[in-house]
Amino acid sequence: MESHEQKVEQKRVDSVIHQIAAKVKSVSMEYSKARSEMKLVQENYSANTSVNYVEVDDRIETSAELQQQRALASRLIENEQIIAGQLNVYKELQKSPYFGRIDIQDPGESEQEKLYIGTASFTDDESNFLVYDWRAPISAIYYNGTLGDVTYDTPAGKQMTSLKKKRQFLIQNGHIESMFDTNETVGDELLQHVLGQQNDETMQNIVATIQHEQNDIIRDTRSDLLVVQGVAGSGKTSAILQRIAFLLYHSRQELQADQIVLFSPNKLFSHYISDVLPSLGERNMRQVTLAEFLSQRLEGLDVESLFDRYEKDAELSLEQQALQDFKSSSAYMHQVADYCQHLAPEHFKFNHIFFDGRIFFNKAEIEKIYQDLPKLQPAERFLRTKNILIKRLKHRINQEAQSDWVAEQIDQLSDEQYHELLGSKRRYDFQEVDAETNYIARKIVTRRLRKVYDAIYNNYFLDIDSQYADFMDTVTPPEDVAPHAMADSKKRFMHDIEFHKCDLVDAAPLLYMRDILTGGGQNHAMQHLFVDEMQDYSIAQLQYLHHAFPKAQMTFLGDAEQALFKAVQSPEALLTSLRSAFHVRRPRLLKLNRSYRSTLPITTFAKALLPDGDQIEAFNRPGKLPRMVIRYDLDSGLDALIQEVADLRADNGTVAILTKNLQQAHQVYQKLHFENDDVTLMTDADLSLPKGTLVMPIYLAKGLEFDAVIAWDVSATNFPDDRFTGTLYTIATRAMHQLVLMSIGPVSPLIASEKMPDSVLEIEHELTN
Numbered sequence: 149m150e151s152h153e154q155k156v157e158q159k160r161v162d163s164v165i166h167q168i169a170a171k172v173k174s175v176s177m178e179y180s181k182a183r184s185e186m187k188l189v190q191e192n193y194s195a196n197t198s199v200n201y202v203e204v205d206d207r208i209e210t211s212a213e214l215q216q217q218r219a220l221a222s223r224l225i226e227n228e229q230i231i232a233g234q235l236n237v238y239k240e241l242q243k244s245p246y247f248g249r250i251d252i253q254d255p256g257e258s259e260q261e262k263l264y265i266g267t268a269s270f271t272d273d274e275s276n277f278l279v280y281d282w283r284a285p286i287s288a289i290y291y292n293g294t295l296g297d298v299t300y301d302t303p304a305g306k307q308m309t310s311l312k313k314k315r316q317f318l319i320q321n322g323h324i325e326s327m328f329d330t331n332e333t334v335g336d337e338l339l340q341h342v343l344g345q346q347n348d349e350t351m352q353n354i355v356a357t358i359q360h361e362q363n364d365i366i367r368d369t370r371s372d373l374l375v376v377q378g379v380a381g382s383g384k385t386s387a388i389l390q391r392i393a394f395l396l397y398h399s400r401q402e403l404q405a406d407q408i409v410l411f412s413p414n415k416l417f418s419h420y421i422s423d424v425l426p427s428l429g430e431r432n433m434r435q436v437t438l439a440e441f442l443s444q445r446l447e448g449l450d451v452e453s454l455f456d457r458y459e460k461d462a463e464l465s466l467e468q469q470a471l472q473d474f475k476s477s478s479a480y481m482h483q484v485a486d487y488c489q490h491l492a493p494e495h496f497k498f499n500h501i502f503f504d505g506r507i508f509f510n511k512a513e514i515e516k517i518y519q520d521l522p523k524l525q526p527a528e529r530f531l532r533t534k535n536i537l538i539k540r541l542k543h544r545i546n547q548e549a550q551s552d553w554v555a556e557q558i559d560q561l562s563d564e565q566y567h568e569l570l571g572s573k574r575r576y577d578f579q580e581v582d583a584e585t586n587y588i589a590r591k592i593v594t595r596r597l598r599k600v601y602d603a604i605y606n607n608y609f610l611d612i613d614s615q616y617a618d619f620m621d622t623v624t625p626p627e628d629v630a631p632h633a634m635a636d637s638k639k640r641f642m643h644d645i646e647f648h649k650c651d652l653v654d655a656a657p658l659l660y661m662r663d664i665l666t667g668g669g670q671n672h673a674m675q676h677l678f679v680d681e682m683q684d685y686s687i688a689q690l691q692y693l694h695h696a697f698p699k700a701q702m703t704f705l706g707d708a709e710q711a712l713f714k715a716v717q718s719p720e721a722l723l724t725s726l727r728s729a730f731h732v733r734r735p736r737l738l739k740l741n742r743s744y745r746s747t748l749p750i751t752t753f754a755k756a757l758l759p760d761g762d763q764i765e766a767f768n769r770p771g772k773l774p775r776m777v778i779r780y781d782l783d784s785g786l787d788a789l790i791q792e793v794a795d796l797r798a799d800n801g802t803v804a805i806l807t808k809n810l811q812q813a814h815q816v817y818q819k820l821h822f823e824n825d826d827v828t829l830m831t832d833a834d835l836s837l838p839k840g841t842l843v844m845p846i847y848l849a850k851g852l853e854f855d856a857v858i859a860w861d862v863s864a865t866n867f868p869d870d871r872f873t874g875t876l877y878t879i880a881t882r883a884m885h886q887l888v889l890m891s892i893g894p895v896s897p898l899i900a901s902e903k904m905p906d907s908v909l910e911i912e913h914e915l916t917n
């Protein structure tokens with residue numbers, strides 16, 4: 149039954165919603181007006197673009213008018229988008245106007261003030277705040293404060309107030325479903341409710357239930373390097389997204405969403421998180437995976453993907469591992485920088501520039517230009533070389549313009565083609581007919597030699613592959629790297645380059661070298677760099693990202709325990725390496741130890757897999773024990789799998805079967821697909837997650853979560869030793885509500901160990917006779 153208090157609150161909710169509805173109505177009208185204005189301009193614009201101009205003067209006028217219209221159209225589009233954004237915000241508020249209330253009393257005031265907190269601010273016609281944005285300075289109290297005297301940060305400095313009451317609401321479609329008064333930061337009741345319900349295809353915002361330690365991450369504006377080490381399911385990704393929303397709100401004038409870049413683990417993840425910021429009325433930041441970023445920069449080279457590397461890394465020998473570790477280190481990147489700084493001009497490697505299959509600029513000519521320049525930094529020397537090449541190209545264009553073939557081509561030009569080449573020039577711009585012909589001739593040759601210009605502009609005359617190979621000869625590796633390893637690695641690199649391939653481990657150092665030598669590759673506009681799942685990046689790669697976005701504040705989040713096929717590094721050691729590699733001034737390390745995603749029994753099992761799992765604090769959400777299903781041959785295992793899938797599907801929207809690698813995912817998929825059409829095999833090209841039964845290797849499920857998970861073949865053969873702890877732990881922690889583990893033959897020692905308490909698993913053996 150509704151208490152009196154709840155009735156009073158519901159009345160307020162009704163009144164606020166009523167006022168929001170009026171706002172939605174007026175903004176909708178504004179929106180329709182903006183749309184029709186936009187349409188009118190568009191129609192006018194397309195009518196004008198179809199003008200068939202013949203006379204040059206006409207054409208110029210038309211294009212000026214067109215430009216004006218284009219500018220007007222883009223202003224209107226922007227306006228329309230702003231209004232659409234506002235409309236969305238109000239519509240969201242209409243369903244659930246707020247989730248929190250704080251009663252405060254400022255020093256010296258006799259009255260208490262009630263403040264309501266929601267996803268966005270809303271004021272009445274007299275500008276009284278009916279709802280405060282969760283990011284407003286005062287709202288911090290809701291997340292951080294316990295009853296009594298509290299302080300909060302404002303642009304004018306710290307403020308004091310007394311917190312008298314904190315109330316949480318769950319409002320759905322305008323109705324208060326539940327409300328609690330709490331003394332804690334954000335009480336567990338609401339969290340229980342929210343977590344128990346989750347089964348969406350995309351991630352939801354968590355603003356109603358942000359926890360104290362998550363709030364520290366979200367509201368940190370001071371640190372230039374914020375490293376968050378958080379256990380699986382502790383809300384790292386959530387913290388990133390709410391932090392972005394927070395930063396956008398706080399620096400409205402200076403920061404745009406596209407000045408923030410997030411490196412995400414895979415494309416599925418990008419889609420999975422894509423609704424969070426729009427649900428908070430903000431535009432999404434830029435998102436990219438490391439593979440996309442590297443291959444875009446190393447155009448023409450097929451860079452090994454992280455997924456290929458996962459598959460390969462599981463097989464590395466100790467010697468190969470030592471080399472890989474070295475190439476992934478900051479020490480290696482330092483050697484790259486050193487090499488570039490001390491590179492003698494005669495050791496600089498150039499390519500010929502080709503045109504039409506013939507050498508256009510010989511590399512000997514380029515070498516000579518480079519070497520003849522005075523002593524300069526490599527990038528400056530390179531830039532001057534480039535400018536000289538462009539000058540020489542212009543000179544050759546002028547010469548070529550006198551050739552017979554050009555004159556012939558001019559004779560054959562139609563009027564339209566001629567005017568097109570004339571561009572914005574007018575006939576009276578030329579004193580003589582010859583000058584005009586000459587102008588057209590140069591235009592023709594310039595167009596023909598465009599490729600040469602592009603090759604110079606894009607620095608193709610630097611032979612970066614040979615340069616990198618030359619660098620490998622000069623490297624001093626640490627003691628644990630075998631003496632022949634660098635030479636072998638160089639051979640392999642050159643061999644792969646022949647086939648336009650490059651190992652992931654060489655990509656960052658190679659790009660770093662190219663950037664230093666050419667002075668390119670840096671984006672100074674990016675203000676924030678976020679890296680999720682940082683444990684999958686080497687220090688060398690992170691260092692390259694820092695170099696590529698030199699002005700960006702960095703937020704790196706990860707979980708050392710979820711490193712696949714890699715030794716675990718302690719968060720403190722990690723921060724120390726990052727600190728010395730990055731020369732930052734205000735680094736900060738934060739830890740999140742409480743895990744929210746999974747039920748208590750699933751988290752208890754996952755904790756027991758880790759040597760130092762005790763630090764993980766499970767959120768107390770009840771659920772079934774994880775089930776262990778053991779079969780002794782593949783066929784009966786696959787049959788049992790079909791049964792398990794059917795059982796789990798009865799209670800869960802999505803069941804994910806997670807395998808150790810791609811080959812096992814294929815094997816499982818084939819069997820399931822044969823029996824039932826409703827199964828999807830996910831690949832790294834997929835952009836979104838359907839509902840239903842999904843099969844994928846674990847590296848594609850990084851950062852994702854599913855209602856139920858089946859960990860496929862956790863046998864001793866498949867997960868033989870502690871190199872696979874991270875993999876198994878990552879699989880288990882993808883499950884929100886139910887987890888089943890299946891083993892073909894004896895179970896992995898990681899599970900069948902003394903450390904694993906009996907009570908954390910329900911075990912089912914096939915009865916054999």
Ligand SMILES: Nc1ncnc2c1ncn2[C@@H]1O[C@H](COP(=O)(O)OP(=O)(O)OP(=O)(O)O)[C@@H](O)[C@H]1O
Pocket residue numbers: 339342343346351352354357358359362378379380381382383384385386387707744745850851852853881
């Ligand atoms: N304060 C919170 N309130 C409600 N839900 C939360 C909260 N914190 C985390 N969650 C939920 O817990 C789940 C895990 O969060 P998230 O994916 O951000 O964790 P993570 O640390 O990035 O996980 P992982 O490293 O395992 O991928 C999500 O469903 C998220 O919505």
